[in-house]
Amino acid sequence: KAGVTQTPRYLIKTRGQQVTLSCSPISGHRSVSWYQQTPGQGLQFLFEYFSETQRNKGNFPGRFSGRQFSNSRSEMNVSTLELGDSALYLCASSLAPTGTETQYFGPGTRLLVL
């Protein structure tokens, strides 16, 4: 079974631009979560989607948004990019958002904002 896939793997943008990242979960997984990883802050939760609905949201500004499609694929968007948005963005999928379900991470999208 294929793992979580994320595209693109690397991205360079300039301040003020916007970016869209894509995540395809493991087949059959319906819950998708997004995390931001930086050297200083570690892994921080952005948001979680299940059945096309946002279930949880982390403490990030409204410039960060996401959505999930009917096939469970998810996208996240960051508008008006800032230098501090440079990070590894990780997507994780699980069968469902409850119980003992384990999250499996994709390889991430490394975003550099210049």
Place this chain on the structure above:
Amino acid sequence: GQNIDQPTEMTATEGAIVQINCTYQTSGFNGLFWYQQHAGEAPTFLSYNVLDGLEEKGRFSSFLSRSKGYSYLLLKELQMKDSASYLCAVRDQAGGGNKLTFGTGTQLKVEL
């Protein structure tokens, strides 16, 4: 809110045993995870504890004490490939769902 603490760095010798501790303070609790992350790679799942006690999986074991807000990951027969960052994460039941709060990770270096 949640607070998760784990040591920043540890060094151990190949073939030895190492214990990585994690303490947490949470408003709710619905399980504790350990992940391994090699440099430049995605975190990979190691273990999950929701009840008190020890979970063993090959060379890796994880222990949880909910009353003490404490967990540890035990790695036996260390190998060079075990050099990585080990992340402790807690699932907060208050919000439901899969929101995980991660510690900053323990960078383990295995030496000859």
